[in-house]
Structure formats: structure tokens, C-alpha cells
Amino acid sequence: MAKKTPQILKEIKKVSVPEINYAFNKNISYSQLSIYSSCPHRWGLRYRDGYKVFEPSIHAVFGTALHTTLQEYLTVLYEKSKAAANRLDSENTLKNSMRDEYQNFYDKNKKIHFSNAAELAEFYEDGINIINYIRKKSGAYFSKRGWYLVGCEMPLVLKPIKNISNVLFGGFLDVVFYHEPTNTIKILDIKTSTRGWGDKDKKDDVKTSQLVLYKKFFAEQYNFPIDNIEVEYFITRRKLYEGGEFPQKRIQEFKPSSGKVKINKSTQLLETFINNTFNSDGTFKMHELEKNPSASNCRFCQYKNNPNLCNKNEEVKNKFSFY
Numbered sequence: 221m222a223k224k225t226p227q228i229l230k231e232i233k234k235v236s237v238p239e240i241n242y243a244f245n246k247n248i249s250y251s252q253l254s255i256y257s258s259c260p261h262r263w264g265l266r267y268r269d270g271y272k273v274f275e276p277s278i279h280a281v282f283g284t285a286l287h288t289t290l291q292e293y294l295t296v297l298y299e300k301s302k303a304a305a306n307r308l309d310s311e312n313t314l315k316n317s318m319r320d321e322y323q324n325f326y327d328k329n330k331k332i333h334f335s336n337a338a339e340l341a342e343f344y345e346d347g348i349n350i351i352n353y354i355r356k357k358s359g360a361y362f363s364k365r366g367w368y369l370v371g372c373e374m375p376l377v378l379k380p381i382k383n384i385s386n387v388l389f390g391g392f393l394d395v396v397f398y399h400e401p402t403n404t405i406k407i408l409d410i411k412t413s414t415r416g417w418g419d420k421d422k423k424d425d426v427k428t429s430q431l432v433l434y435k436k437f438f439a440e441q442y443n444f445p446i447d448n449i450e451v452e453y454f455i456t457r458r459k460l461y462e463g464g465e466f467p468q469k470r471i472q473e474f475k476p477s478s479g480k481v482k483i484n485k486s487t488q489l490l491e492t493f494i495n496n497t498f499n500s501d502g503t504f505k506m507h508e509l510e511k512n513p514s515a516s517n518c519r520f521c522q523y524k525n526n527p528n529l530c531n532k533n534e535e536v537k538n539k540f541s542f543y
């Protein structure tokens with residue numbers, strides 16, 4: 221017999237999230253905050269000054285395709301049954317999603333290839349290993365006792381600073397669950413990683429502020445008590461270390477601290493970014509933004525080989541022989 225949907229879940233599903241009017245509103249996201257925090261000048265070039273460079277990558281193709289596949293699996297697991305979820309042709313979903321996403325990036329990349337058949341096949345095989353692991357262990361990661369799936373790709377659109385009305389924070393929550401016995405919401409963010417997160421990632425305040433901000437904004441947007449919201453990174457590993465003392469799992473679960481202190485810190489991070497870059501009418505502040513050169517920042521920067529836009533990469537190259 222189908223479970224009766226809890227009233228609170230119906231209320232959450234009824235919430236209508238405002239649309240962003242791109243002609244009028246400025247849209248900011250967690251990834252903008254992340255770029256600004258690493259190098260304000262890089263954020264300015266990309267989001268303010270119009271030097272947006274399209275950068276296709278096999279990692280992005282794989283990440284999107286695996287999200288689609290896992291979200292389909294979880295939807296069937298919670299809305300039908302584990303047997304039905306395990307009967308899904310998830311291999312095909314992954315393959316089709318990777319093909320579609322690759323095509324999409326290839327078109328946007330002026331029909332220039334950015335990967336090859338061998339690399340695509342390797343990522344696909346890694347994805348199959350992750351899917352098979354989740355199929356086998358789904359009971360350990362996804363309990364159905366008292367738990368409901370609220371939704372996948374749930375939208376968030378709100379004003380982070382009330383008196384800057386044109387600047388809207390936008391984001392999507394990968395997977396949201398509700399646990400009826402404890403009246404708890406759990407927000408899961410799926411990450412694709414080569415070998416998982418290390419201590420450096422887990423202690424990175426900017427990185428973990430993504431879910432902390434999502435928690436705060438979910439509470440505001442969906443009118444749910446913030447103290448009853450849990451957040452967790454569900455990190456999928458493409459590769460496992462061989463021959464370690466303990467066998468590695470394909471999935472790493474990480475719950476960042478998300479209490480009051482962390483929420484205030486993440487809120488401050490976001491507000492500092494907005495106040496430094498936008499006027500109160502939502503237009504950009506046009507002052508020069510700080511450059512923050514370092515090996516880790518510049519190595520993956522799309523402007524590193526364009527000295528007219530930023531000349532700092534040369535300094536970094538001269539300083540670090542390994543770079």
C-alpha cells in the first residue's frame with residue numbers, strides 16, 4: 221500500500237519559486253561566490269566585464285550525466301520500489317546523458333572536440349562502477365523507513381540582501397528528503413570526484429558554505445524550521461586507491477558543520493561579495509578588483525594566458541618551478 225504523503229510535504233511542493241528576469245535581475249550563484257573568493261579579478265572579468273569564456277570539460281559532462289542517472293534512480297526508489305529502481309537501465313541513461321551533454325558542449329565549443337573516445341569510455345566505465353555500487357548498497361545509504369523524497373533539482377531563488385532588490389541568489393538542490401518521525405529535511409548535494417575529498421576540501425570554508433547557504437535559503441524559501449534541516453555531501457569516487465589498509469568505498473558522505481556560527485560566517489561571506497560588487501540599485505560597482513595570484517588559483521584560470529586581461533600568471537610561473 222502506498223504511504224500517505226505528510227501534509228508538510230504537500231505544503232513544500234506547493235511553494236512557487238519566483239522566476240529570475242534576466243533582463244532586469246542580476247543572478248548570483250554559489251559558483252560565483254566561489255570564484256570571487258578565490259580571485260575577485262577573475263570574477264570581474266567573467267561576470268561583470270563580459271569576458272565569459274566557454275570551457276567544456278569531460279568532468280562537467282560526466283558530472284551532469286551522473287546526476288541525471290542517480291536522480292532518476294532515487295526517484296524510482298522512493299516513488300516505486302528498490303526492485304523497480306534496480307531494474308532501470310541506468311547504464312543506458314548514463315550513456316545517453318553523456319552523449320547529449322557532450323554534443324551540447326561540442327556545439328557551444330564551435331564544434332571543436334575537447335575529449336576523445338578513450339577518455340569518454342573510461343569515464344563511462346567509472347560511472348557504471350559507481351552505479352553498481354549504489355545498487356548493491358542502496359539500503360545502507362537510502363533508508364525508506366519514515367523517509368520521503370521531496371524532490372530533485374529543487375529551485376532556490378531569493379534576495380540575499382533585502383535592500384539590494386535586483387540581486388537574486390539562484391541555485392538548485394540536487395536531492396531533498398523528508399523524515400517524518402523527526403520532522404527533518406535532509407539536503408543532499410551529489411559531487412563527482414576522482415578520489416574523494418581530503419581534509420583540505422572538508423576544512424575549506426568557501427567550499428562547504430554552499431550547503432550551509434542552501435540550508436539557510438531552503439528554510440526561508442520553503443518556510444521550514446532551520447534547526448530541523450540537515451545537509452550532506454554525497455561524494456562519488458571515480459577511482460579507488462588500490463592496496464590500502466582498508467578497502468575504499470565508492471561513496472564518501474560528509475556532513476559539514478552547519479550550526480549558527482557557520483551559517484553566520486557563510487552569510488557574511490556572501491554579503492561581503494555582494495556589497496563589494498553591487499550598488500544598492502543592483503548595478504555593478506566598476507572599481508578595480510583585487511587580483512589574487514597563486515598556483516592553485518591561476519592554474520585553472522581561463523585568463524591565465526591573456527596578459528591583456530591579467531598579467532599575474534607570469535609571476536606565478538616564475539615563482540613556482542613545478543607550475
Ligand code: SF4
Nearest residue numbers: 259513518521530532
Ligand atoms: S590569472 Fe590568476 S590572478 Fe589573474 S585573474 Fe586568473 S586567477 Fe586571478
